[in-house]
Amino acid sequence: EADIYQTPRYLVIGTGKKITLECSQTMGHDKMYWYQQDPGMELHLIHYSYGVNSTEKGDLSSESTVSRIRTEHFPLTLESARPSHTSQYLCASSAGTPYNSPLHFGNGTRLTVT
Amino acid sequence: AQTVTQSQPEMSVQEAETVTLSCTYDTSESNYYLFWYKQPPSRQMILVIRQEAYKQQNATENRFSVNFQKAAKSFSLKISDSQLGDTAMYFCAFMKHGGNAGNMLTFGGGTRLMVKP
Numbered sequence: 001e002a003d004i005y006q007t008p009r010y011l012v013i014g015t016g017k018k019i020t021l022e023c024s025q026t027m028g029h030d031k032m033y034w035y036q037q038d039p040g041m042e043l044h045l046i047h048y049s050y051g052v053n054s055t056e057k058g059d060l061s062s063e064s065t066v067s068r069i070r071t072e073h074f075p076l077t078l079e080s081a082r083p084s085h086t087s088q089y090l091c092a093s094s095a096g097t098p099y100n101s102p103l104h105f106g107n108g109t110r111l112t113v114t
Numbered sequence: 115a116q117t118v119t120q121s122q123p124e125m126s127v128q129e130a131e132t133v134t135l136s137c138t139y140d141t142s143e144s145n146y147y148l149f150w151y152k153q154p155p156s157r158q159m160i161l162v163i164r165q166e167a168y169k170q171q172n173a174t175e176n177r178f179s180v181n182f183q184k185a186a187k188s189f190s191l192k193i194s195d196s197q198l199g200d201t202a203m204y205f206c207a208f209m210k211h212g213g214n215a216g217n218m219l220t221f222g223g224g225t226r227l228m229v230k231p
Contacts, residue, residue, distance in 0.1 A: 033218075035221075041203055041223065041224040041226070042221065042222075042223045042224065043205065043221040043224075044221075045218055045219070045220075048218060058218070059115070059218075059220070090159070092159075102149075102160075102161035102164070103151075103159075103161070103219065104158075105153075105158045105159040105160070106158065107156075107157070107158055
């Protein structure tokens, strides 16, 4: 049962549009992450946050931005969507380090930019 | 930077049989953690099993066990008595120990496992 929610589940949008992918968790976790999952299923970390007002870029360069104004909310924004942004985006959270507190993943948002 | 390699993009196994998924990694770290995550079709990714690099004993969780070979930088997952519900994408992941940088997982490319009735 999901304690971390991503909306929308699917999104098809035209080039140049601004979009925000929502991610919320009800577990009070400090740490939150955004992963991009390629069509070939590899996951790459694009953003992470250790708490409110803390955001960092991950290993994979991304044109998206994130914000963390509230503990439970970690939205990802693309100012101008392009076909190269077509992918699945997975949000995750953890209470501590991923060893002591495994990552909880959302169901993902599958984004298609036409 | 760490890399995680899963050399088997797809595998299949008959129900009730045993299957082993391979994972190798490259790191200069001496202390780290390794994980296997499972992503069933259209469902959330969940943790299957985890291993601390400084522990020599292989981790076991019910039907899931690992073969951790630190010198060879190998971390394979064995699934015994395979069940239809084991059908999923399996990801191997690495995490450094300690500090903020240690909170991030590096994932392999995944192995798609199909359990056949």
